[in-house]
Amino acid sequence: xxxxxxxxxxxxxxxxxxxxxxxxxxxxxxxxxxxxxxxxxxxxxxxxxxxxxxxxxxxxxxxxxxxxxxxxxxxxxxxxxxxxxxxxxxxxxxxxxxxx
Amino acid sequence: xxxxxxxxxxxxxxxxxxxxxxxxxxxxxxxxxxxxxxxxxxxxxxxxxxxxxxxxxxxxxxxxxxxxxxxxxxxxxxxxxxxxxxxxxxxxxxxxxxxxxxxxxxxxxxxxxxxxxxxxxxxxxxxxxxxxxxxxxxxxxxxxxxxxxxxxxxxxxxxxxxxxxxxxxxxxxxxxxxxxxxxxxxxxxxxxxxxxxxxxxxxxxxxxxxxxxxxxxxxxxxxxxxxxxxxxxxxxxxxxxxxxxxxxxxxxxxxxxxxxxxxxxxxxxxxxxxxxxxxxxxxxxxxxxxxxxxxxxxxxxxxxxxxxxxxxxxxxxxxxxxxxxxxxxxxxxxxxxxxxxxxxxxxxxxxxxxxxxxxxxxxxxxxxxxxxxxxxxxxxxxxxxxxxxxxxxxxxxxxxxxxxxxxxxxxxxxxxxxxxxxxxxxxxxxxxxxxxxxxxxxxxxxxxxxxxxxxxxxxxxxxxxxxxxxxxxxxxxxxxxxxxxxxxxxxxx
Numbered sequence: 001x002x003x004x005x006x007x008x009x010x011x012x013x014x015x016x017x018x019x020x021x022x023x024x025x026x027x028x029x030x031x032x033x034x035x036x037x038x039x040x041x042x043x044x045x046x047x048x049x050x051x052x053x054x055x056x057x058x059x060x061x062x063x064x065x066x067x068x069x070x071x072x073x074x075x076x077x078x079x080x081x082x083x084x085x086x087x088x089x090x091x092x093x094x095x096x097x098x099x100x
Numbered sequence: 101x102x103x104x105x106x107x108x109x110x111x112x113x114x115x116x117x118x119x120x121x122x123x124x125x126x127x128x129x130x131x132x133x134x135x136x137x138x139x140x141x142x143x144x145x146x147x148x149x150x151x152x153x154x155x156x157x158x159x160x161x162x163x164x165x166x167x168x169x170x171x172x173x174x175x176x177x178x179x180x181x182x183x184x185x186x187x188x189x190x191x192x193x194x195x196x197x198x199x200x201x202x203x204x205x206x207x208x209x210x211x212x213x214x215x216x217x218x219x220x221x222x223x224x225x226x227x228x229x230x231x232x233x234x235x236x237x238x239x240x241x242x243x244x245x246x247x248x249x250x251x252x253x254x255x256x257x258x259x260x261x262x263x264x265x266x267x268x269x270x271x272x273x274x275x276x277x278x279x280x281x282x283x284x285x286x287x288x289x290x291x292x293x294x295x296x297x298x299x300x301x302x303x304x305x306x307x308x309x310x311x312x313x314x315x316x317x318x319x320x321x322x323x324x325x326x327x328x329x330x331x332x333x334x335x336x337x338x339x340x341x342x343x344x345x346x347x348x349x350x351x352x353x354x355x356x357x358x359x360x361x362x363x364x365x366x367x368x369x370x371x372x373x374x375x376x377x378x379x380x381x382x383x384x385x386x387x388x389x390x391x392x393x394x395x396x397x398x399x400x401x402x403x404x405x406x407x408x409x410x411x412x413x414x415x416x417x418x419x420x421x422x423x424x425x426x427x428x429x430x431x432x433x434x435x436x437x438x439x440x441x442x443x444x445x446x447x448x449x450x451x452x453x454x455x456x457x458x459x460x461x462x463x464x465x466x467x468x469x470x471x472x473x474x475x476x477x478x479x480x481x482x483x484x485x486x487x488x489x490x491x492x493x494x495x496x497x498x499x500x501x502x503x504x505x506x507x508x509x510x511x512x513x514x515x516x517x518x519x520x521x522x523x524x525x526x527x528x529x530x531x532x533x534x535x536x537x538x539x540x541x542x543x544x545x546x547x548x549x550x551x552x553x554x555x556x557x558x559x560x561x562x563x564x565x566x567x568x569x570x571x572x573x574x575x576x577x578x579x580x581x582x583x584x585x586x587x588x589x590x591x592x593x
Contacts, residue, residue, distance in 0.1 A: 014469050027466065052489045054344075055488075055539070055540065056300045056301050058344060061343070077202075084433070086437035093433060096439060
């Protein structure tokens with residue numbers, strides 16, 4: 001399976017990465033090389049094989065039902081959360097106008 | 101006077117504890133060595149004050165007769181993939197330039213709690229994507245090693261290339277690394293040092309910039325097996341903040357080290373004998389077998405039939421997870437924002453990500469987006485995850501017949517920076533021997549074996565059963581004792 005220039009442009013748009021013509025021209029053969037190479041996975045008979053979901057058997061834990069049990073991952077840290085924002089106003093992230 | 105920069109983790113810890121020298125003297129020596137080694141470009145930022153403050157705290161504790169911790173007085177390098185509170189954390193990307201976390205990663209906090217200090221944040225391949233340290237936004241890292249008779253800049257390996265370069269150059273006694281598909285082991289092999297990736301889940305991923313979450317594991321890089329055992333003990337441990345953290349006690353690996361391998365079986369996987377592998381690598385493998393036999397082990401042949409499919413499966417799974425993980429870099433919450441005149445939100449995302457990600461990162465995000473997209477998901481992603489199951493089953497069957505597996509770490513020695521630029525695929529092949537253990541979540545280590553005819557280090561890899569870091573470390577120690585690898589790069593920086 002190989003991808004066309006239009007398909008790469010579409011993927012870039014889905015991934016929200018702006019790409020100019022020159023960059024697309026360079027990316028198409030590179031992606032096709034990689035996709036051609038991974039094509040060999042099709043040779044393997046995987047009927048009856050379960051796709052891996054957890055690499056080391058581990059069960060999901062339940063934590064104690066306590067508010068703010070782990071301070072670092074709990075609430076009340078608005079200023080910390082906003083500290084690295086390119087634009088923060090009135091205690092919120094600032095973004096360009098979304099609604100016309 | 102002692103040259104402190106020649107000391108490793110254990111010697112520094114024991115020397116400080118025994119009062120032979122102070123932690124401050126050690127930190128000052130390494131700070132000076134770091135400052136004098138700018139040409140290596142191993143560090144993105146240096147933090148001499150952090151190292152001194154930690155050292156002073158250790159010296160003060162000693163004066164009071166308190167316990168100094170597993171890493172008491174040892175200054176280390178921190179891969180710039182670990183969030184460090186108030187210290188820029190970039191993952192070597194432009195998109196995170198200037199990001200100063202408001203929190204500390206669990207692994208780095210564990211190390212500070214154990215008495216370690218930080219010399220600085222180490223350079224790496226951007227978002228840990230690369231095998232040569234040429235994808236960093238902050239420039240290539242130079243290996244301290246040179247190919248005999250040449251002056252070309254050599255690759256320290258990747259992605260933990262700042263870590264490997266710094267430890268090999270003796271400007272840090274040890275450093276943290278992370279390994280997604282070989283990023284601790286391959287750079288360790290390229291620079292003549294040790295590095296271990298523990299079982300998936302041993303070290304918390306909380307506060308580690310995510311690349312491929314089902315594969316990412318932190319581990320130590322240091323100059324000896326003992327030093328790796330000590331530092332891994334300090335780094336590992338259950339963390340409720342990481343849903344995949346292993347709820348198990350951390351063994352006392354250092355105390356249990358035992359290079360006597362009587363009664364142990366070492367598996368040699370025949371599929372690792374691949375076309376294109378350097379003769380010197382094959383020779384080192386033969387020597388490794390002889391060393392382990394000499395340590396009392398029995399050498400047995402094992403088969404890992406899906407080995408050749410591990411790397412292509414990895415290059416579907418890792419980019420798929422990366423494309424999802426890296427969706428968070430959008431110019432809204434942290435890091436770079438590129439807002440062209442009159443642009444809306446969607447244009448801002450696309451412009452920010454175009455300006456903030458390097459070529460290799462873009463390539464992998466696009467591959468990941470493609471293999472996860474409607475219509476292609478089953479053919480690529482599901483098939484790769486099934487093959488991942490088969491790779492893990494291969495190991496399970498092999499470990500019914502042996503205790504630990506011995507293989508080369510890499511198919512070649514280090515190469516000159518820039519020499520593999522033309523084709524991303526050639527670069528990927530560097531990790532052909534490292535990726536299978538990553539896909540199976542197994543503990544794996546690289547230890548230096550010998551120099552090749554060009555005077556460059558070669559590493560041997562040990563892969564263990566899940567949770568059996570001890571078996572890996574013990575076999576590593578047996579090789580270390582017999583290989584007697586003492587070579588150091590000649591100082592040119």
